[in-house]
Amino acid sequence: FPLGKADPKFRDKIDLALDIMRRLAQDPRFPKIAVMDAWYMARKLIEEADRLGFSIIGEIDADRKFLFRRPDTQRYEYMKRDELVKLVRQYYPHRLKGLRRRDKDGKTRFVWYFSFTTKLHKCSVPVRAVLILGPHFQDDKPDTARLLISSKPALTAKEIIEKYDLRWGIETCFRELKETFYFDQFQVRKLEFIERYWFLAVLAWTLAYCMKQR
Numbered sequence: 001f002p003l004g005k006a007d008p009k010f011r012d013k014i015d016l017a018l019d020i021m022r023r024l025a026q027d028p029r030f031p032k033i034a035v036m037d038a039w040y041m042a043r044k045l046i047e048e049a050d051r052l053g054f055s056i057i058g059e060i061d062a063d064r065k066f067l068f069r070r071p072d073t074q075r076y077e078y079m080k081r082d083e084l085v086k087l088v089r090q091y092y093p094h095r096l097k098g099l100r101r102r103d104k105d106g107k108t109r110f111v112w113y114f115s116f117t118t119k120l121h122k123c124s125v126p127v128r129a130v131l132i133l134g135p136h137f138q139d140d141k142p143d144t145a146r147l148l149i150s151s152k153p154a155l156t157a158k159e160i161i162e163k164y165d166l167r168w169g170i171e172t173c174f175r176e177l178k179e180t181f182y183f184d185q186f187q188v189r190k191l192e193f194i195e196r197y198w199f200l201a202v203l204a205w206t207l208a209y210c211m212k213q214r
Contacts, residue, residue, distance in 0.1 A: 055152035
């Protein structure tokens with residue numbers, strides 16, 4: 001957008017994601033589950049995705065608040081992830097479940113998770129939350145804590161974790177697009193030309209990936 005946010009056609013990342021979801025919602029060939037990183041887990045996107053019939057799975061930032069019943073007072077209150085970690089370790093260690101993880105080097109390790117249904121602050125969509133304690137990814141520190149949510153509460157904690165793991169392949173793809181295929185190095189200004197450049201970059205990546213698999 002040549003004028004940035006002052007451009008009448010300006011769309012931020014959330015708006016662009018919603019545009020894509022609205023188009024995909026009309027095509028029965030595409031699954032109605034979307035895996036996203038924490039940046040996209042905004043109230044507007046979650047509520048609109050739910051209206052369109054999509055299930056959103058992603059991690060929320062440590063400062064996002066959600067509803068939880070405190071075991072010490074038996075009252076519901078909105079809290080942040082770090083407060084939940086303290087309560088779970090103090091009051092619910094017996095409810096933690098183990099999950100075996102296999103690293104690229106073939107070694108296995110366990111992480112622990114705690115699952116519950118909740119609502120995010122100022123968000124009308126009920127969600128299932130999964131608190132993961134320990135190194136979910138191989139490069140995580142031992143004391144890492146992550147909080148995943150799914151806008152489809154019927155999904156089990158393991159299903160949420162397994163589907164969230166698919167996001168890593170997307171991150172790898174984007175890194176290769178940027179570092180090898182210069183995905184973000186376009187030298188045009190019109191949105192139509194930028195989209196055309198992106199299409200060619202993704203096409204080149206797809207061809208290279210298919211050739212590598214042979």
